[in-house]
Amino acid sequence: MLRALVGAATLAAAVAAPALAVDITGAGATFPYPIYAKWADAYRKETGIGLNYQSIGSGGGIKQISAKTVDFGASDMPLRPEELDKGGLVQFPTVIGGDVAVVNIKGVAGEQLRLTGEVLADIYLGKIKKWNEPAIMNLNPGVQLPATAISVVHRSDGSGTTFIWTNYLSKVSPDWKQKVGEGTAVNWPTGVGGKGNEGVASYVQRIDGAIGYVEYAYAKQNRMAVVLVKNRDGEFVAPSANTFQAAAAGVDWKAAPGMYVILTDAPGKRAWPIAGATFILMHKVQEKPENGREVLKFFDWAYEKGDPLAQSLDYVPMPDAVVRLIQANWKAQLKDASGKPVY
Numbered sequence: 001m002l003r004a005l006v007g008a009a010t011l012a013a014a015v016a017a018p019a020l021a022v023d024i025t026g027a028g029a030t031f032p033y034p035i036y037a038k039w040a041d042a043y044r045k046e047t048g049i050g051l052n053y054q055s056i057g058s059g060g061g062i063k064q065i066s067a068k069t070v071d072f073g074a075s076d077m078p079l080r081p082e083e084l085d086k087g088g089l090v091q092f093p094t095v096i097g098g099d100v101a102v103v104n105i106k107g108v109a110g111e112q113l114r115l116t117g118e119v120l121a122d123i124y125l126g127k128i129k130k131w132n133e134p135a136i137m138n139l140n141p142g143v144q145l146p147a148t149a150i151s152v153v154h155r156s157d158g159s160g161t162t163f164i165w166t167n168y169l170s171k172v173s174p175d176w177k178q179k180v181g182e183g184t185a186v187n188w189p190t191g192v193g194g195k196g197n198e199g200v201a202s203y204v205q206r207i208d209g210a211i212g213y214v215e216y217a218y219a220k221q222n223r224m225a226v227v228l229v230k231n232r233d234g235e236f237v238a239p240s241a242n243t244f245q246a247a248a249a250g251v252d253w254k255a256a257p258g259m260y261v262i263l264t265d266a267p268g269k270r271a272w273p274i275a276g277a278t279f280i281l282m283h284k285v286q287e288k289p290e291n292g293r294e295v296l297k298f299f300d301w302a303y304e305k306g307d308p309l310a311q312s313l314d315y316v317p318m319p320d321a322v323v324r325l326i327q328a329n330w331k332a333q334l335k336d337a338s339g340k341p342v343y
Helices: 008-016 033-047 058-068 079-088 117-124 162-172 174-179 196-206 216-221 240-250 291-305 306-312 320-333
Strands: 026-027 050-053 072-075 089-104 152-156 192-194 209-214 228-230 277-281
Touching: 026 058, 026 162, 026 291, 033 050, 033 216, 033 291, 033 306, 050 058, 058 072, 058 162, 058 277, 079 089, 089 162, 089 196, 089 216, 089 240, 089 291, 089 320, 117 152, 117 162, 117 174, 152 162, 152 196, 162 174, 162 209, 162 277, 196 209, 196 216, 209 216, 240 277, 277 291, 291 306, 291 320
Parallel strands: 026 050, 026 072, 152 192, 152 209
Antiparallel strands: 072 277, 089 209, 089 277
16 A cells, blocks of 8 residues: 555656556645644554655646546635636635744744734845834834844745735735735745745745745744734734635635635734635546545545544644535536436
């Protein structure tokens, strides 16, 4: 049996070995990689079925599912209904998490630094260049901020984490929206690029004065210093499962065509402003229905038994009503070549 789940760096070795027909293949977002790894390990132990997942970024996941080289793609940027229709795809969310700003500033602890979306945008535009500039000092009275140069770190690959980050900056900064905009990949005005959440976290940890953005699980696992961010209601909040849940509280998934939901800059005093769901992409017509059925069995298991593992990494599980909606969509939308439901 192949290992339950492998990252992009080790996938080549895994696929070189003989694979069992029931093994599931997926590729895409690094944002949910920590929870997919935990789910896959537990699922393999319970069922004997492995999951080979390439943690290559949302852009890569969309390309691979479009090319039909994997059983499912994974993206933190939901596809618009017209994009789903064009590609013959369906999408469904698995968990909710959040992008967080992480810093490496001597003398500054986690959850000590406060920033606004506008200041984050100006840092990433290269307009604010040192940690002791007034725009930052005024938000942080009593915090000893050095005159260290700010080293901006961003993603180098096509990334749903980047989509969530740039979508948020576009909502709070007209200057950012005009000059850079949003997407899984953008033309960065400044900074150095790291591959995957792993690459960004590694750069920030090594560079004095660095700031980057990663999915919260990566910050937590690597014990990185996270930043408090001012939300739409004017409150400085810390990232956590509770504040991610608050951001998702008002979402009506049933009313969202194609389950297209973006959670950034959500209202609510406790809402984390850079929250997002992560999505699975599958073809409506399953050319290998047995593979498609195994994918759905895996995520069925994850919805039924995987919540405690998700919560241990501060992801927010999907509410039961949303899971029932997802399962109904599976029955209605995912068919084999003869039109028979796969689920």
